[in-house]
Amino acid sequence: MSEEVKKAVCVWCKGECGVLVHVKDGRLIKAVEDPDWPRKVYPRTRACPRLKAAKEWFYHPERVNFPLKRAAERGENKWQRMSWTEAFDEIAERIQKIKDAFGGEAIVHTQGTSYREEYPLRARFFSQLGGSPTYAGASNICFMPRSTMANAIVGMFSHYSVGPKSKCIVLLGAEPLNARPINAQVIRDAKKRGTKLIVIDPRFTRSASLADTWLQLRPGTDCALLLGMIYVIIEEGLYDKDFVEKWCHGFDQLRKHVKRYTPEEVEKITLVSSEKLREAARIYAGNRPGAILEGVATEQSQNAGEILQARWILAGLTGNIDVEGGEELTGPHPTIISCREVEPGIRFSPEQQGKQIASDRFRLLSWQGQRIITENMKKVWGKTTGVPSVSHGPSMYRTILTGKPYPIRGVITMASNPMVTQPDTKLIYKALKSLDLYVVKDFWMTPSAQLADYVLPSSSWLERPILWDFCGYDRYMVSGEAAVPQTVPGEYEHKTDFDFWRELGLRLGQGDYWPWKDLEEYYDARLAPTGLKHKEYVYTVRCEHKKPGYKKYERTGFATPTGKVELYSTVLEKLDYPPLPSFKEPTESKVSNPDLAREYPLTLITGGRTREFYHSEWRQIDSVRSRHPDPLLQIHPETAAALDISEGDWVWIETRRGRVRQKATLFDGMDPSIVHAEHGWWLPELPGEEPWLHGVWEVNINVVIDDNPDICNSITGAWPLKTALCKVYKVKKY
Numbered sequence: 001m002s003e004e005v006k007k008a009v010c011v012w013c014k015g016e017c018g019v020l021v022h023v024k025d026g027r028l029i030k031a032v033e034d035p036d037w038p039r040k041v042y043p044r045t046r047a048c049p050r051l052k053a054a055k056e057w058f059y060h061p062e063r064v065n066f067p068l069k070r071a072a073e074r075g076e077n078k079w080q081r082m083s084w085t086e087a088f089d090e091i092a093e094r095i096q097k098i099k100d101a102f103g104g105e106a107i108v109h110t111q112g113t114s115y116r117e118e119y120p121l122r123a124r125f126f127s128q129l130g131g132s133p134t135y136a137g138a139s140n141i142c143f144m145p146r147s148t149m150a151n152a153i154v155g156m157f158s159h160y161s162v163g164p165k166s167k168c169i170v171l172l173g174a175e176p177l178n179a180r181p182i183n184a185q186v187i188r189d190a191k192k193r194g195t196k197l198i199v200i201d202p203r204f205t206r207s208a209s210l211a212d213t214w215l216q217l218r219p220g221t222d223c224a225l226l227l228g229m230i231y232v233i234i235e236e237g238l239y240d241k242d243f244v245e246k247w248c249h250g251f252d253q254l255r256k257h258v259k260r261y262t263p264e265e266v267e268k269i270t271l272v273s274s275e276k277l278r279e280a281a282r283i284y285a286g287n288r289p290g291a292i293l294e295g296v297a298t299e300q301s302q303n304a305g306e307i308l309q310a311r312w313i314l315a316g317l318t319g320n321i322d323v324e325g326g327e328e329l330t331g332p333h334p335t336i337i338s339c340r341e342v343e344p345g346i347r348f349s350p351e352q353q354g355k356q357i358a359s360d361r362f363r364l365l366s367w368q369g370q371r372i373i374t375e376n377m378k379k380v381w382g383k384t385t386g387v388p389s390v391s392h393g394p395s396m397y398r399t400i401l402t403g404k405p406y407p408i409r410g411v412i413t414m415a416s417n418p419m420v421t422q423p424d425t426k427l428i429y430k431a432l433k434s435l436d437l438y439v440v441k442d443f444w445m446t447p448s449a450q451l452a453d454y455v456l457p458s459s460s461w462l463e464r465p466i467l468w469d470f471c472g473y474d475r476y477m478v479s480g481e482a483a484v485p486q487t488v489p490g491e492y493e494h495k496t497d498f499d500f501w502r503e504l505g506l507r508l509g510q511g512d513y514w515p516w517k518d519l520e521e522y523y524d525a526r527l528a529p530t531g532l533k534h535k536e537y538v539y540t541v542r543c544e545h546k547k548p549g550y551k552k553y554e555r556t557g558f559a560t561p562t563g564k565v566e567l568y569s570t571v572l573e574k575l576d577y578p579p580l581p582s583f584k585e586p587t588e589s590k591v592s593n594p595d596l597a598r599e600y601p602l603t604l605i606t607g608g609r610t611r612e613f614y615h616s617e618w619r620q621i622d623s624v625r626s627r628h629p630d631p632l633l634q635i636h637p638e639t640a641a642a643l644d645i646s647e648g649d650w651v652w653i654e655t656r657r658g659r660v661r662q663k664a665t666l667f668d669g670m671d672p673s674i675v676h677a678e679h680g681w682w683l684p685e686l687p688g689e690e691p692w693l694h695g696v697w698e699v700n701i702n703v704v705i706d707d708n709p710d711i712c713n714s715i716t717g718a719w720p721l722k723t724a725l726c727k728v729y730k731v732k733k734y
């Protein structure tokens with residue numbers, strides 16, 4: 001047969017690039033940039049190392065192609081092939097056994113990054129199981145805090161909504177030039193038009209090199225910095241008086257509250273000079289409309305909730321909300337049934353819902369906060385995006401170990417790799433090893449999969465249709481850019497995640513809840529209100545972005561309890577949190593713990609994105625790995641010299657929790673007291689059996705990071721990934 005070329009959208013990272021997939025005789029030949037794709041990204045799609053490696057990835061000899069069952073003790077890396085029917089039957093039986101002995105909540109789920117579109121299907125499975133509302137993963141530190149806080153303060157969310165009208169962009173703990181190819185292009189274009197760019201980052205990033213002003217703050221002090229900006233904007237009268245008067249709730253309380261955050265006081269905390277802070281506040285308030293693009297550093301902080309709250313207060317004060325080029329608010333898609341809407345967490349009985357781990361403690365993202373937000377949203381938008389509630393991973397792993405408040409005996413891990421991406425790896429390891437049942441569905445034998453009883457092969461985006469609706473937010477859904485057909489017929493025994501939940505559900509008496517026989521039928525059902533089938537949708541709607549209009553609040557009010565932008569948050573107050581944000585010093589810093597800092601004098605930031613890897617993925621793909629063979633620790637040349645460390649030396653990074661090694665690379669774009677380690681590292685080339693577990697104890701920075709619930713942000717549950725105290729020294733012999 002001749003070669004076929006199919007249009008698709010790559011979802012291997014946040015580029016969402018239009019691609020052409022070449023297929024011959026049912027085999028993938030290559031995937032390349034689609035020259036007709038209307039939206040450009042930076043770096044260009046054609047330069048993407050992952051896309052170039054598509055075939056290498058797809059047919060890699062180490063890919064898991066058949067269901068596997070453990071054939072020896074856990075961690076011995078001995079496996080036996082089995083059929084899917086056997087796998088489903090056995091797993092369903094073991095789930096039933098756990099449920100009978102300990103209750104449905106004794107089986108939980110760990111989930112991964114947000115681009116796996118079908119993950120809300122787990123809610124369907126678990127609610128019908130009479131099971132656990134506990135799903136843990138990255139959600140407390142990635143995307144959910146920012147979207148939920150936006151929902152709480154302004155009643156909807158705006159995500160990277162800058163455009164030709166934007167006069168100012170603030171990058172707050174974000175580095176889109178590495179992490180977000182779509183937004184990187186938008187920012188470069190804006191810069192060319194003369195848009196002001198403020199970058200708030202302890203490191204001199206690629207974006208910082210484009211900035212009009214770079215605020216080089218001390219890690220973990222964003223909240224103080226933003227409160228300082230709020231102070232300046234209020235005291236210098238730079239705020240939008242009309243908007244504040246008509247549309248903001250709690251201005252007087254805010255004004256009083258920020259009195260203590262004078263630029264001079266804030267300088268002492270953040271180490272950003274008071275002049276620079278004033279300048280930044282004036283640029284931001286004086287160049288409207290503008291938007292703040294918050295990155296993951298805001299969420300991976302012990303001050304996460306307060307930082308995000310302050311960020312929205314700034315947007316409210318300046319009247320930047322729901323204006324073109326500012327923070328454009330988007331509602332739920334008016335017609336399409338979003339992936340979350342179709343899986344209402346509400347199906348859990350209140351009694352089961354109450355069993356969500358740590359939902360009493362970290363209340364904003366748990367069912368408690370989501371309930372308030374959902375009600376608000378419905379009032380204004382008529383429906384909700386179906387906000388899912390998020391459980392607290394660190395608390396969940398501790399529950400596995402203690403059996404308190406109830407036993408958890410089974411875990412299903414899908415599209416995540418907790419042994420690499422979740423902190424306190426030693427604790428995760430103990431917890432996973434102690435289970436009665438551990439199931440992992442992935443493409444690879446990851447360090448997490450090595451601890452499983454069953455490892456199940458998965459279909460990649462090339463082998464399954466996709467309807468990527470970005471959690472139901474209109475902006476993304478209208479674009480329709482990620483409605484993709486299956487482009488390569490599945491080979492071996494890869495199955496979609498949809499099939500996994502459905503087949504398991506069918507065996508556990510959930511027949512009524514799985515009416516669609518495959519993913520495509522499921523998408524057809526969700527697209528039904530548009531009158532289009534998934535197949536038609538793919539080719540009809542391609543990367544169009546219909547704007548939902550501006551200043552919609554003038555008609556409807558904001559979807560908050562007061563109908564206004566809540567500078568003073570009644571939602572947080574209802575959840576028993578302070579209604580106004582305050583700065584708290586990180587628990588590991590020279591200021592809060594000088595004794596510890598004597599032994600561990602450096603501040604460790606982790607996880608700045610690299611252009612090659614996506615979290616723990618791609619380490620086994622030679623063409624990608626050869627571009628970035630080792631994990632890198634950025635260290636200031638002066639610090640390195642004092643420690644006799646040279647470029648390329650292997651160094652130990654030690655915290656009070658242990659040590660791992662990475663290779664030193666000298667970088668003078670940060671304070672000498674800071675080092676920056678890459679995350680996501682394991683070494684697939686090392687043996688999978690214990691004690692190696694593919695090098696996870698050697699190079700995975702999360703081995704030395706803490707996520708004790710006692711130090712997590714009380715509002716969002718965030719664990720600190722950017723502020724640990726460490727010391728660094730040369731590896732003597734390796």
Ligand SMILES: Nc1nc2c(c(=O)[nH]1)N[C@H]1C(S)=C(S)[C@@H](COP(=O)(O)OP(=O)(O)OC[C@H]3O[C@@H](n4cnc5c(=O)[nH]c(N)nc54)[C@H](O)[C@@H]3O)O[C@H]1N2
Nearest residue numbers: 173174175179200219220295296297608609613614615722
């Ligand atoms: N290639 C690639 N792309 C990715 C990913 C990937 O793994 N690889 N991951 C994806 C995912 S899931 C996410 S969440 C996004 C993340 O994307 P971004 O949010 O843009 O995250 P980073 O690129 O890590 O940039 C975070 C920046 O915060 C800075 N920082 C560290 N500590 C602090 C602090 O205390 N305050 C402030 N203000 N800044 C600080 C760091 O120096 C870093 O430059 O990337 C996505 N895109």
Ligand SMILES: Nc1nc2c(c(=O)[nH]1)N[C@H]1C(S)=C(S)[C@@H](COP(=O)(O)OP(=O)(O)OC[C@H]3O[C@@H](n4cnc5c(=O)[nH]c(N)nc54)[C@H](O)[C@@H]3O)O[C@H]1N2
Nearest residue numbers: 112113138142415416417421441442458606607615616679
């Ligand atoms: N120290 C530190 N740790 C961090 C971060 C940091 O900045 N610093 N960042 C955090 C952030 S923001 C995030 S989002 C998390 C990410 O945490 P994870 O989501 O756990 O990370 P990934 O490495 O992306 O793991 C995804 C796994 O799922 C597999 N997979 C991919 N697609 C699919 C699919 O469609 N189906 C199935 N079944 N499997 C699939 C991949 O092969 C991979 O093994 O990491 C967090 N961890």
Ligand code: SF4
Nearest residue numbers: 010013015016017048
């Ligand atoms: S991996 Fe990311 S940048 Fe590369 S083609 Fe896919 S979506 Fe685009």
Ligand SMILES: [Mo]
Nearest residue numbers: 113138142296
């Ligand atoms: Mo993330």
